[in-house]
Amino acid sequence: MKLEKGIPLIDQHDENGYWGGKFGGNQIAESLNYPIEELTREFQKLRNDETFIAERDYYFKNFVGAPTPFIKLDNLTKHLGGAQIYCKLVSKATGGAHKAYNAVVHSLICKRLGKTYIGGDTGAGYAGKMLSMAAAKFNLKCKIFMGAKDVERQSINVFSMRSYGAEVVPVNSGSQTLVDAVSECMRWWTSENEEAHMCVGSTVGPTIFVKICAWSTAQISREMKKQVMDEFGEVPKDMKLINCVGGGSSAAGFWNEWIDYDNIELIGVEAGGPEGSSKHAAPLTNDSPIGVLHGATQYVIQDDQGEIEETDSISAGLDYPGVSPLHCFLKETGRARYTSASDEEAIEAFQLVSKNEGFVSPSLEPSHAFAEAIKIAPKLSKDTIIVVDSCGDSAKDSKIIAERLGYKI
Amino acid sequence: MTSSTLIKSFERAKEDNRAALLTYTVGGDPDKKTSLNIFKSIAESGADIIECGLGHGANIGDGGAIQDSTYRALSGGIKTDDIFEIIVDFKKDYATDVIIMTYQNKIMAYGEEDFLKKCISSKVSGIICVDWPWPLNLDFAKKCKENNIVFIQLLCPTTNEGRLKSILNDAHEVVYYISMLSTTGQKLKVSSDEIKKRFNLIKKISPDKKCIIGFGITADTINDFKDTDACVVGSALCREITRSIDEELNPATNVGNMVTDLKQKLSS
Numbered sequence: 001m002k003l004e005k006g007i008p009l010i011d012q013h014d015e016n017g018y019w020g021g022k023f024g025g026n027q028i029a030e031s032l033n034y035p036i037e038e039l040t041r042e043f044q045k046l047r048n049d050e051t052f053i054a055e056r057d058y059y060f061k062n063f064v065g066a067p068t069p070f071i072k073l074d075n076l077t078k079h080l081g082g083a084q085i086y087c088k089l090v091s092k093a094t095g096g097a098h099k100a101y102n103a104v105v106h107s108l109i110c111k112r113l114g115k116t117y118i119g120g121d122t123g124a125g126y127a128g129k130m131l132s133m134a135a136a137k138f139n140l141k142c143k144i145f146m147g148a149k150d151v152e153r154q155s156i157n158v159f160s161m162r163s164y165g166a167e168v169v170p171v172n173s174g175s176q177t178l179v180d181a182v183s184e185c186m187r188w189w190t191s192e193n194e195e196a197h198m199c200v201g202s203t204v205g206p207t208i209f210v211k212i213c214a215w216s217t218a219q220i221s222r223e224m225k226k227q228v229m230d231e232f233g234e235v236p237k238d239m240k241l242i243n244c245v246g247g248g249s250s251a252a253g254f255w256n257e258w259i260d261y262d263n264i265e266l267i268g269v270e271a272g273g274p275e276g277s278s279k280h281a282a283p284l285t286n287d288s289p290i291g292v293l294h295g296a297t298q299y300v301i302q303d304d305q306g307e308i309e310e311t312d313s314i315s316a317g318l319d320y321p322g323v324s325p326l327h328c329f330l331k332e333t334g335r336a337r338y339t340s341a342s343d344e345e346a347i348e349a350f351q352l353v354s355k356n357e358g359f360v361s362p363s364l365e366p367s368h369a370f371a372e373a374i375k376i377a378p379k380l381s382k383d384t385i386i387v388v389d390s391c392g393d394s395a396k397d398s399k400i401i402a403e404r405l406g407y408k409i
Numbered sequence: 410m411t412s413s414t415l416i417k418s419f420e421r422a423k424e425d426n427r428a429a430l431l432t433y434t435v436g437g438d439p440d441k442k443t444s445l446n447i448f449k450s451i452a453e454s455g456a457d458i459i460e461c462g463l464g465h466g467a468n469i470g471d472g473g474a475i476q477d478s479t480y481r482a483l484s485g486g487i488k489t490d491d492i493f494e495i496i497v498d499f500k501k502d503y504a505t506d507v508i509i510m511t512y513q514n515k516i517m518a519y520g521e522e523d524f525l526k527k528c529i530s531s532k533v534s535g536i537i538c539v540d541w542p543w544p545l546n547l548d549f550a551k552k553c554k555e556n557n558i559v560f561i562q563l564l565c566p567t568t569n570e571g572r573l574k575s576i577l578n579d580a581h582e583v584v585y586y587i588s589m590l591s592t593t594g595q596k597l598k599v600s601s602d603e604i605k606k607r608f609n610l611i612k613k614i615s616p617d618k619k620c621i622i623g624f625g626i627t628a629d630t631i632n633d634f635k636d637t638d639a640c641v642v643g644s645a646l647c648r649e650i651t652r653s654i655d656e657e658l659n660p661a662t663n664v665g666n667m668v669t670d671l672k673q674k675l676s677s
Contacts, residue, residue: 016545027513027540029470031590034567173476174466186469191591194567292514292540293467305488306518308467 003333005260009252009326010211017207018297020332024325026206028295032186035193040208042113047215055108060219063137064100068092068220070227070387075356083240083380085373086231087360088224088254091393095130097363098250098391099201101216103130106199107138109212113197119143120199121185123150123178123246124317124365125157126392127201132166142166143196145185147177150316156396175310178246178320182294202247203324206295210325217253220389225257236385240265240376243389244368245338246281246317248324250391259335268327269368271313272340279312283323284331284338293322299331314343314400315364317392341371347404349374350394363392364400415506415534415559416582418457419619419638427635427675430455431621432668433510433593433643435462435478436495437487439654443661444482445495447650450665452505455672459499460537460641463492463511470512470539472594474644477651489519496531508535508561516541521549528558535559537585543576550581559583561621566590566599566607577615585621586611594644597625601633608637628667632674642671 001020004012017025026036046052060066069089077085090098103120110118118140122128128144135142144161148170151158161168174180182205189198200209203217228235241258243251245268258264270282280286283299291300293308301309301321313319330336341349349370354361362370369388377386394401402409422429432451437444448459464471464479464487471479496507509528516524516538528536536553538546543562550560562580564573565587577584588604589597604622611620622634623641634640646664653660 025545026542027545028542029539029587030542030563030565030568031470031587033542033565033572034569173480179467183467183469187471187592190470191595193590289518291517292512294469295540300514302514302518304518306465306514306516307483 001329001332003259003335009256009259010214012329013207019325019329023298023328024207024210024296026295027292027297028206029190031190032193035189036206036208038113039109042109043208043212046109046112052108052112056105059104060101064093064104066219067223067227070224070231073357073360076353079356080374080377082378082382083376083384083386084382085377086385086387088220088387088389089360090220090250090389090391091362095126095133096393096395097126097130098217098220098253099126099130100133101219101253102201102213102249103127103134103199105212105216106131106197107134107140110140110197111138115195115197117141117192117196118199119145119185119188119192119196121145121178121181121201123147123181123201123319124315124392125150125154125161125396126317128166128168129157129160131199131201132161132164135166136164143188144168145171145181145188147175147181148172149176150178150181153400154316154396177316179308186294202249203252203326204247204294204296204322210296213249214252214256214326217249218256220250220253221255221257235261237263238383239263239385239387240267241387241389242267242269242369242373244269244318244365244391245284245323245327246271246320246365248327250389252324252326254389255336266330266336267372268336268338269372270338270340271311271315271318271368272342273312274314275342275344277312279310280340281311281313281319281321282340283321284327285340296325298322298325298328314346315368317363317365318368339372341368345371347401350401354394360390361394362390363394364397365392366390414504415458416619418506422457422639425676428637429457429639430668430672430675431458431460431639431641432456432646433460433462433641434646434650434664435464435475435482436492437482437485438478438647438650439481439660440485441487441491441495445498446661447664448495448499449503450661451668452503454665454668456505456668458506458508458639460508460510460643461492461496463489463509463515465512465515468512468539470592472592472644474594474647474651478647489515493527493531496533500532506534507532508537509533510537510539512539513541521552525552525556525558529556533558535561535583537561537563539563543579547579550579554581561585563587564611573611574614577611577618580615580618583619583621584611585623588622588624588626591624593624595625597630601630605634605637628671628674631671632677635675
């Protein structure tokens, strides 16, 4: 399995949609073949359409708020000693996370397809919140599928979605988390695809959804590349880009422009779950078996019967048993390294970063990435640049974190 | 020689001037013993072919009724081998053909070769895999064919004519037409006439292939499909199992009664 240089990562799949001939694909019911072909054609056309690109950039800049800041975390760097720590503060994007990029692009595509109804899945609630936000802006009827357990633990985002006029459907099957929300959303689209468009909330699902999502979040590294040049005058010789990985959408976007730079290390941090528990959401780190989930082949946490196993993470956004085919490909080619952080490490990282930096208060998802940065920074020299993608804001997790730390709010 | 017995089931129904009746229930719902009794009752009530679901929790095609059945079976600890054991026990006493309907991850986890071997030794006549579309399934389909197991390709209302022809060209003796865009068990949202129009197109392209019609067919509409090759009723039967359990009645008897009624409606 080999990574090609000079070809966007999203285009390095074969004719059947498999990266490395193995990951991804369109393992879907026949009823979804037509809408997926239609969407594939439309996206191929739009990504080469200057008017569409201009429209995308207009909304990214004026509504999502691109570029998000690229800042040095002086206090954290000083506290840890060793490598210099920077942060791409993607949580400053409107809505508080990177999910706005994918939501805007899907809403624009939905309109181009002549459809007025859009549906999507959500775990932590960010994907759903941003899709509802964009749907309101673009006058689209919106339906969000969310695991009943997540509806409960991410109630702040649920409130936002409903405020934007979306219908939030709690999914009561299985583990009542993201995996079931995605299944239910795909079932809904199977019935409604003549009238409605589906937005998959991460770089998962059939190939075209992986591509659209990563193409959208690539905004993160596109703007960051300029910021890095402004800061250092050149691409630093020793740079490490650390990102949390659940489905993998923010990491795919954060790394996109840097894949061809061999000197830049890409580190993905999965959810290790509670300390001492065998449950986790880290299929890459733990070499889970390869299987088919939500229409694509990937590493997936499953039992010997092919049944998807329940995952456990304090972070709803990382609580997914599968992972993007893009990350499976990056792992197999050795381009990216994957590890995990426990719930406890993530909480500690949240505390340390918030206390030292003030302006940066990562949600539980990027707190996993910070945990890895905190682990490795002291062992590295000051010539090493670590950049962490702080892809979500902690506001939505206040209740969970406060409870964990014994505060009553 | 399972594929030939499967074709005979269609031909026998045709001699009776009706479509063949297929039933779908989830293997192992609510447990191994009851599931076997349900299959026996279905066979005795006159179903021509039994579709046995090898349920998958993270399915993307099942409606609520079948999801409930799948959940009951899986949470009762039913494993793929249990499903094969139910089929083996059933086939000891009954000649009725059994088709397995499942999802790709179930086959992958079991191992393609092992799964096929087990199908052969359990006298399974055919396999339907919901999320393994043409042409990705062709290698596996070929292996099925070599072992006299029919791999049943799926078609739907939005399969365009070019794709339809290509699929039919590669298909084995039997294909399955998903009558509407939906998951299983939803109300029929297209007219019976429209479905038959599409059925006729399939038959025009491939007169020799038997075409099963599924999705949304109930006791109220089944008679409309009398002149086709075959139709499936699934969700209504799964709902009847749920109702029987809830009301502490015998699911095998009740499902059997329902099949008798469906058969009568298909024959009248």
